[in-house]
Amino acid sequence: MSSRLRRALFLPAAVAASALLLAGCAAGGSGEPAADPDALVVYNAQHEELTQEWADAFTEETGIDVVLRNGDDSELGNQLVQEGAASKADVFLTENSPAMSLVEQAGLLAPVDETTLALVPEQYRPASGEWTGIAARSTVLVYNPDLISEDDLPASLMDLAKPEWKGRWGAAPAKADFQAIVSAVLATQGEEATRDWLEGMAENATDYRNNIVTMKAVNAGEVPVGVIYHYYWYRDQDAAAEDSGNTKLHYFGNQDPGAFVSVSGGGVLENAPHPDEAQQFLAFIAGEQGQKILGEGYSFEYPVGSGVPAKAELPPLDSLDAPVIDPSTLNGPEVIQLMTEAGLL
Amino acid sequence: MLAVGALVPIGYVVQAAVAMGWAELSALVFRPKVGELLVNTVLLVVIGVPATVVLGVGGAWLVERTALPGRRTFAVAFAAPLAIPAFVASYGWASAIPSISGLWGGVLVSVLAYFPLAYLPALAAIRGLDPALEESARALGMGSWAVFARVVLPQLRLAILGGALVVGLHLLAEYGAFAFLRFDTFTTAIVTAYQATFAGPNAAALGLVLAVLCLVLLGLESLARGRARYARIGSGTPHPPARLELGRLRVLTTVGAIALVTASIVVPLASVVRWLFRADATDLGGLAPATVQTLGLSIGGAVCAILVALPFAWLAVRYPSRISRLLEGSAYLASSLPAIIVALALVATTLALAPALYQTAFTVIVAYVIIFLPRALVPLRAGLAQVPESLEEAARSLSVPPWAARLRVTAPLLMPSVAAGGALVALGAANELTATLLLAPTGTRTVATSFWTAASSLDYPAAAPYAVLLVLLSVPAVALMFANATGRSLR
Numbered sequence: 001m002s003s004r005l006r007r008a009l010f011l012p013a014a015v016a017a018s019a020l021l022l023a024g025c026a027a028g029g030s031g032e033p034a035a036d037p038d039a040l041v042v043y044n045a046q047h048e049e050l051t052q053e054w055a056d057a058f059t060e061e062t063g064i065d066v067v068l069r070n071g072d073d074s075e076l077g078n079q080l081v082q083e084g085a086a087s088k089a090d091v092f093l094t095e096n097s098p099a100m101s102l103v104e105q106a107g108l109l110a111p112v113d114e115t116t117l118a119l120v121p122e123q124y125r126p127a128s129g130e131w132t133g134i135a136a137r138s139t140v141l142v143y144n145p146d147l148i149s150e151d152d153l154p155a156s157l158m159d160l161a162k163p164e165w166k167g168r169w170g171a172a173p174a175k176a177d178f179q180a181i182v183s184a185v186l187a188t189q190g191e192e193a194t195r196d197w198l199e200g201m202a203e204n205a206t207d208y209r210n211n212i213v214t215m216k217a218v219n220a221g222e223v224p225v226g227v228i229y230h231y232y233w234y235r236d237q238d239a240a241a242e243d244s245g246n247t248k249l250h251y252f253g254n255q256d257p258g259a260f261v262s263v264s265g266g267g268v269l270e271n272a273p274h275p276d277e278a279q280q281f282l283a284f285i286a287g288e289q290g291q292k293i294l295g296e297g298y299s300f301e302y303p304v305g306s307g308v309p310a311k312a313e314l315p316p317l318d319s320l321d322a323p324v325i326d327p328s329t330l331n332g333p334e335v336i337q338l339m340t341e342a343g344l345l
Numbered sequence: 346m347l348a349v350g351a352l353v354p355i356g357y358v359v360q361a362a363v364a365m366g367w368a369e370l371s372a373l374v375f376r377p378k379v380g381e382l383l384v385n386t387v388l389l390v391v392i393g394v395p396a397t398v399v400l401g402v403g404g405a406w407l408v409e410r411t412a413l414p415g416r417r418t419f420a421v422a423f424a425a426p427l428a429i430p431a432f433v434a435s436y437g438w439a440s441a442i443p444s445i446s447g448l449w450g451g452v453l454v455s456v457l458a459y460f461p462l463a464y465l466p467a468l469a470a471i472r473g474l475d476p477a478l479e480e481s482a483r484a485l486g487m488g489s490w491a492v493f494a495r496v497v498l499p500q501l502r503l504a505i506l507g508g509a510l511v512v513g514l515h516l517l518a519e520y521g522a523f524a525f526l527r528f529d530t531f532t533t534a535i536v537t538a539y540q541a542t543f544a545g546p547n548a549a550a551l552g553l554v555l556a557v558l559c560l561v562l563l564g565l566e567s568l569a570r571g572r573a574r575y576a577r578i579g580s581g582t583p584h585p586p587a588r589l590e591l592g593r594l595r596v597l598t599t600v601g602a603i604a605l606v607t608a609s610i611v612v613p614l615a616s617v618v619r620w621l622f623r624a625d626a627t628d629l630g631g632l633a634p635a636t637v638q639t640l641g642l643s644i645g646g647a648v649c650a651i652l653v654a655l656p657f658a659w660l661a662v663r664y665p666s667r668i669s670r671l672l673e674g675s676a677y678l679a680s681s682l683p684a685i686i687v688a689l690a691l692v693a694t695t696l697a698l699a700p701a702l703y704q705t706a707f708t709v710i711v712a713y714v715i716i717f718l719p720r721a722l723v724p725l726r727a728g729l730a731q732v733p734e735s736l737e738e739a740a741r742s743l744s745v746p747p748w749a750a751r752l753r754v755t756a757p758l759l760m761p762s763v764a765a766g767g768a769l770v771a772l773g774a775a776n777e778l779t780a781t782l783l784l785a786p787t788g789t790r791t792v793a794t795s796f797w798t799a800a801s802s803l804d805y806p807a808a809a810p811y812a813v814l815l816v817l818l819s820v821p822a823v824a825l826m827f828a829n830a831t832g833r834s835l836r
Contacts, residue, residue: 036788039788041787048798067787068787068788069787069788070798071540071782072540074540074541074542074543075539075540076543077543078542078543078544078545079543081543082543082544082692082696083696083703086696086703088703174537174540176540176541179541207527207529209524209525209527209801210801212803213527213803216803220443220444222444243803336541336542336545339541340538340547341376343377343381345378345534345538345547
């Protein structure tokens with residue numbers, strides 16, 4: 001049996017292996033796959049689906065190819081800093097501001113074209129003009145009404161560090177999204193209060209991998225409340241409400257850190273191999289067509305440029321009563337440091 | 346030179362630690378979070394390794410030496426989970442039982458995914474045993490259990506230790522499966538720290554602790570292996586063993602074997618297939634380019650790993666010395682670190698020394714060679730050891746030049762080992778996640794990274810086609826491994 005089986009298995013496997021070896025050598029000889037040197041390289045920390053839509057529409061309009069390198073805000077931001085002038089990146093897109101500020105402070109960004117800046121209202125971009133806002137997202141508390149009544153919800157995000165919230169909330173501290181919220185806590189409450197709050201969080205909260213998993217856990221009744229960004233909930237409601245059907249949203253308002261509106265950034269690298277195309281791409285995103293792709297498409301994030309309105313289901317951006325924070329003052333590295341000290345990372 | 350390449354990751358971790366200085370390093374290492382990770386990781390290994398050994402050795406024993414019904418089917422089925430990457434298995438389990446998480450979730454999924462790594466060497470070793478020894482023991486009045494414990498197990502010691510070591514190192518290095526199940530180990534925490542800071546001090550400090558854990562595991566194995574040797578003069582002509590009738594245990598063991606196959610193959614595959622039926626046609630567009638890129642990178646990795654492993658194996662077999670042993674040891678040590686550390690080391694190294702190589706297919710392949718070198722080395726070494734040097738000498742005595750003798754006599758005899766080693770490396774490379782994500786040229790999407798992107802955002806239907814593809818791509822290599830394990834006794 002075994003000798004038959006062995007022969008039966010071995011021969012095709014060996015043939016396949018040698019054929020693959022040959023193919024590999026041939027491929028190795030003809031150079032590396034995929035990388036088109038003329039393509040615009042976008043380091044993308046925004047949602048891949050959205051940026052891909054932008055890229056496809058941009059390519060269709062201009063004939064310029066775009067390739068994405070996908071990752072997280074902090075990961076790609078720190079990577080750009082590490083790469084410095086050796087970077088192959090043309091454009092950097094983030095979900096939040098701190099990673100963009102990090103790259104800006106390292107002196108790696110080129111000024112954004114004035115015409116592009118003019119498309120975006122001042123409160124959604126840094127005064128420096130080194131990058132611009134391209135979208136916005138609001139912090140929300142997602143809760144499960146079967147487990148907690150509306151009256152028992154916390155008045156402030158800061159309350160979640162109190163002992164009575166032990167084991168009763170979830171978030172995704174490893175993700176840049178949540179780290180941006182912490183940066184808002186830091187900007188509005190100061191270092192000491194932030195430190196205390198993070199220690200309370202380490203004590204109280206359940207770690208989830210990302211916003212979707214957090215929302216799903218609240219939906220499944222694992223924890224009564226979770227801190228996420230608004231659009232995950234609206235997207236899921238718009239689909240089959242499979243992961244949010246048992247949940248509602250609570251907006252903190254009141255200029256609470258929990259009402260923080262996070263600005264997604266777009267910037268052009270100082271050493272971009274394709275600087276003109278990079279500026280063109282950013283102008284496209286902030287322009288009417290790009291903002292409509294964002295506002296009318298699958299995203300459910302808030303457009304910030306060219307006067308394009310958000311989806312009708314969303315509460316208007318200016319009704320959220322968010323704390324007023326200059327996006328370029330949000331500090332990523334200090335937040336990471338504080339979160340590491342608190343044992344969250 | 347080769348050994349230097351293999352030691353880049355170790356050098357990176359040590360250098361990062363030295364650069365940090367003791368104060369910062371100790372602040373990062375001696376904190377509650379690291380204690381938590383240490384407890385998690387150690388528990389995982391302490392529970393997971395014995396469990397995989399019991400399942401693997403028990404399974405091999407059942408299919409080889411007992412009258413278990415359907416044993417031929419089970420013999421293949423126990424190896425089959427190797428074709429399902431652990432992170433696909435965890436996706437399958439998590440979508441079947443959404444609440445599965447934490448230590449027990451991690452132990453369950455990883456034991457089910459990795460027990461074949463203990464099963465295959467045990468199977469090969471049991472097939473190689475001469476049943477005459479067991480019969481003598483029986484004739485001297487030992488019962489079945491006593492024969493197993495006192496005659497069979499000691500002869501399997503090396504195979505068991507080897508399997509346990511491989512499983513242990515896999516448990517330390519696994520990222521995807523545990524990230525999915527919300528079970529924090531050093532490796533998942535390193536990836537998290539990396540995402541927060543990209544090669545920051547926190548990632549390096551955690552990497553240092555993990556490197557120490559890997560060393561402890563390697564040391565424990567070599568300690569347990571000891572200097573004891575088993576000697577036999579010639580292999581004789583073993584006759585087929587008498588199969589043990591299971592008697593009252595027959596039903597119980599059959600149910601157990603079915604349960605094991607169900608949990609390790611049926612559950613993950615059923616989830617994958619269930620989601621596959623809900624996949625959009627639009628989800629399928631990326632499959633072809635991802636397959637091409639995966640094949641290109643993994644075959645490139647396999648070819649290069651074989652080329653690098655050949656001189657190592659040659660030295661070890663033909664010129665055994667302290668230096669060749671040291672070289673071989675360095676290859677194992679470097680590859681025992683998780684891929685994320687190897688990748689971080691290569692990012693730092695290429696950026697500092699050869700920016701032109703940064704984010705190229707070349708660097709990805711270098712990473713694959715470092716991570717998977719032992720997979721090529723082990724079969725090559727074994728294959729080379731079986732080619733009698735006298736054949737080459739005979740050719741040379743017929744005035745064939747040495748290089749031609751090697752090419753015409755030794756190389757063809759080595760081909761099966763080359764194929765086996767290459768297939769193993771390609772299998773590992775095709776399933777590799779973290780190093781590929783970090784090092785690949787912008788725009789690269791392998792099957793594994795595409796699967797991971799979709800599965801991470803809980804888009805199960807979009808992930809399913811990639812999961813199926815990963816399994817299909819793995820089948821030939823697993824078949825080869827199985828053929829190798831079951832064929833050895835016949836030589």
